[in-house]
Amino acid sequence: MTAEERIEQVVIFAKEKRDLALVESPDYAARLKYRWQHTLRVVHYGKKLAAKENANAEIVTVACLLHDIAKLSDRSRNVEHGRIGAKMAHPFLKELGYAEEDVENICYSIASHVDGKADFEHPLTIEAQIVSDADKIDRLSSYRMMLALGKFVDSEYETFIATVKKRLSKSQRASKEWRVQTKSGQDLFQQQISAQAVFLERLIADYEMTLSLEF
Template identity: 35%
Template sequence: MREEIIGKAAEFLKTELNKTVGFTDRTPRMVEYRIEHSFRVAHIAREIAKAEGFDEERMYVAALLHDIGYVKQYESPKDSSNHGREGAKIARLFFKSLGYSDAEVEEMCYGIAIHVDDTSDFEGEKTPFAITIGDADNIDRFDVYRIYEGLEFLKFSELPLSEQITLADKRINKLKQLREYPFGTKTGDKMWHEKVDFQLEFFNRLKNQLEKSDIEY
């Protein structure tokens, strides 16, 4: 990986996203989180690239900018699901400025465009490289931070026991479905199962513990 290219991509990400502090849907911490998440996704994508023989630098740069579409303000969650397609438009110009070929740029942009809902507004091919951008995003989104964040968001500790058990149960069922989600590479698939299996273990143990919190028949 060329240090100069990585530095430029990191600078672009930070500069552009920091401009969004103050948007109605953006606190300073949320913007910081988005930047931190982007670096983690780039790190995961690079690991996959290394194991699968993809260009590590190009993968790192593409994954680093996968959420660059958040430079726009979105009015609703439905609207924000366009951040992949919007991000591809913004990233395209930047990737070209780094000197990547048109075909390389298109593959990077296609991966960014489809990473949210598997839908692009331009023609492209779902190559393992392109799919890996969304795979790396999902791998980070299902790591331990989100277990904590999800429970905090739902104010889990304030819920009555019965609702806590229901919630753990729902999460277990959802994770079982998500576990079968198709990934673009064997390496991505392996990393995904490692994250989901940890969450399944966590929520199964949580449910088990909670179920012992009342009289037994």
């Protein structure tokens, strides 16, 4: 099997999990759709970082596709979802014919993507660092920010701006506290933060201007 064929099988596996969750929990349709689109964006960032960091692109692609498999299966949305997902992926990856060390690297990348910890011994790999970075880059996407703000757009202007300010401090905190591990990941991450800051600060400035216009 070629790398492309293996990746195709991984996509089928992930989509099957998603579609099963959709049948079991139709109320989660929007959440599952978001999760799948997030997964595809993480793959996109992962591939970019793998090329720049000289990492194994197939391992990164497969691990990015499976990094949130527990959430895609609606098994878990908590901090454990990486470790749960790695256990779900392990037998499938072996069956697909990956060498033991590749299975372990992919599973380590999935398991540790949330908080840097796996529940089995494995050295830190560049592939795991990239999966974690790619995930964090998308967590600060403009779309995700708009989804969060959108819930408040029909509230009182003041309430909406309070939410905007919270979002701005969240992204400023992320800039200092989130552990982005690769150099090229850090560049993309900072671009996301700057794009958010420009827009959020503009929203606040518009509000302040509006207040100043009161007679």
